[in-house]
Amino acid sequence: MTSLEDLTRLVPPPASPPPTDWNAIETLLGTPLPGDYKQLADTYGPGAFCNFIHLYHPHGPTEWVDLTGPMPARLRRQLVTDRNNDTYPMPHNPEDLFAIGVTDNGNHLFWITTPREEPDAWRITVNQADGHAWYTYDGNLASFLTSLLSGHTHAPVFPDDLLGNGPFFTPSPPTDNAPRPEPSPAGSTTSREAIRQWARSQGYDVPDRGRIPGHVIQAWEQAH
Template sequence: MADMTALTQLCPPPDQAMNIHWETVEANLGMPLPQDYRQLADRYGPGVFNDYLHVYHPHGVTEYVNLTGPMPGRIRAQLRKDYEQGTHPVPYDPETLFACAGTDNGEYLFWITDPAADPDRWRIAVNQARGPGWFTYDGTLTAFLTAVLGGQIQVPLFPAGIVEASARFEPARPQLWKPGPFPVTRPVDTRSIRSWARAHGYDVPSRGRVPLEAREAWERRKPKD
């Protein structure tokens, strides 16, 4: 509870808390969850910290930020491949890593689920978006967020700019969906998005995921751009 108090004092949460059915969530995942994460997800809901850190949530508005969606499994499968083929040095057994958050730059945050039956003792690991680096934090996810957003620790894999302003949380907007007819669209050329974004002042990496801010700006662009 102390970790949650520190985070809410540093970064005010939305006015209304959620009421998540945790027994169902844990049954779907097939594993228990840390108490601090339950409090975090209930108190903040789905959204993003400092326009950068997206904590996966049972009610995530897209599959990319949904804790019970396909992303944790996909990420673990890639780690397992890297681990077995030696593509990148994975410092932990991939079977003990469960993705619980991601960043706009492409880093992933993991619970190190050891011991499996005692989730309140799980630590946090972060992998480099486009390289072999890893960072480990000996504490809960909530304590990690507080330490990073409060400038108490600096994760070498993160840009320094994420803590230049005061800590803030932006709730995610619900994604409305209507059944067909589905529009026919051409595949998006990410090279065009990167080129346009750089020309308009966005910091976009040459590889990996295009930052959400730049992608949304590209989608809102005027035809003459």
């Protein structure tokens, strides 16, 4: 049984996700993509796991979650800048990282694209929202999600209550008005605490730890 089969047993996919022309997508990106990701994207379509992990998808409703949009390149440029400025410790070469998802806390998921010519061997790494910590999983995206959502893997950069409501998948609404996930604005490594402080100064009620509500993140992005 494959990791994707295990994942679909754990988290049932929606009935009719949109089809994708992967030849066209890979030509546009200039790189082949891992087979497990293409099967996962075809099975689930755009959306979020546990209303927290938003995978990039060719049919993502906004640029923040569009696989072919500006975020992968923007995030790579920011990581290169952080490395060159010695801003944060970085366990991987930014040129080898390809962003594949974002969480409501501003974490980003990346493929480690080595060996470049063997996408099915690419592993997964996740950074903390403020850039200080990374978690690397020795496996592909489907196996990472299966292990994470079954509770067998704990990623320290994710909140402890990730599975508080159990594992589930929510498809993105088929409109441009879908709620945006919480990327690090413009690819920056803005501290979540800075956003919390700004939100409180504006009268928002935000928790001291855990997820920052999506409407607060959206208000912060509009203000900045």
